[in-house]
Amino acid sequence: MAPRIAPSILAADFGNIQQEVAMLNASQADYIHVDIMDGIFVPNISFGVPVTEAIHRHAQKPLDVHLMIQQPDLYLETFRNAGAEIITVHYEACTHLHRTLQAIKKLGAKAGVAINPHTPVEFLRDVIDELDLVCVMSVNPGFGGQRFIENTYSKVLRLKDLLTSKDAKALIEIDGGVNLQNAPLLLETGADILVAGSFVFTSSDPIATIAELKSL
Ligand code: DX5
Numbered sequence: 453m454a455p456r457i458a459p460s461i462l463a464a465d466f467g468n469i470q471q472e473v474a475m476l477n478a479s480q481a482d483y484i485h486v487d488i489m490d491g492i493f494v495p496n497i498s499f500g501v502p503v504t505e506a507i508h509r510h511a512q513k514p515l516d517v518h519l520m521i522q523q524p525d526l527y528l529e530t531f532r533n534a535g536a537e538i539i540t541v542h543y544e545a546c547t548h549l550h551r552t553l554q555a556i557k558k559l560g561a562k563a564g565v566a567i568n569p570h571t572p573v574e575f576l577r578d579v580i581d582e583l584d585l586v587c588v589m590s591v592n593p594g595f596g597g598q599r600f601i602e603n604t605y606s607k608v609l610r611l612k613d614l615l616t617s618k619d620a621k622a623l624i625e626i627d628g629g630v631n632l633q634n635a636p637l638l639l640e641t642g643a644d645i646l647v648a649g650s651f652v653f654t655s656s657d658p659i660a661t662i663a664e665l666k667s668l
């Protein structure tokens with residue numbers, strides 16, 4: 453099955469956000485990946501609610517909102533109202549992850565959990581049935597344009613095994629440093645959704661680049 457592609461708007465030109473979203477609308481992208489960074493959970497601040505709302509106003513694709521923030525519970529409803537279709541929180545930021553997942557679903561959004569490169573997939577065993585998506589970070593979160601961490605392949609294999617053994621349906625999303633070199637093996641090992649920021653937006657023809665990723 454063709455992979456789902458989620459271009460990360462973090463790498464877009466924010467001075468021309470309407471045109472950038474229009475480009476994604478015209479492309480084969482399946483989602484728009486929206487990276488929210490608070491400067492505390494990760495050492496960088498990206499953008500927040502008004503920008504997410506602006507993206508949503510122009511978007512014809514569902515927003516896949518990746519919350520790289522402490523205390524995400526305080527902002528779930530805000531981001532749902534801002535247009536998030538998928539809300540992904542970080543395992544490392546949630547003391548009561550099960551409760552957070554219930555709260556996301558109660559808002560009518562799809563629930564995702566992201567795991568940092570050092571977090572074993574096995575830590576998700578007891579919530580895996582609750583998840584619509586697992587986002588495997590293939591870089592340390594905080595910045596676009598970083599180098600892909602090779603250990604990700606074995607994590608995806610172990611996650612796939614975990615999902616199969618529990619008969620769970622969560623989609624596997626890979627986030628960070630994804631390009632046409634590593635995407636084929638990621639898909640072979642079990643990835644369903646590829647996030648790609650700089651690879652798409654720094655290419656000379658983003659629509660064609662998205663199409664190439666989609667055709668893998
Ligand atoms: C990293 C973000 C990623 C990032 C991906 O902290 O969560 O979504 O925007 O960008 P690239 O594809 O450039 O690594």
Ligand code: ZN
Pocket residue numbers: 460485486487518627647
């Ligand atoms: Zn992300």
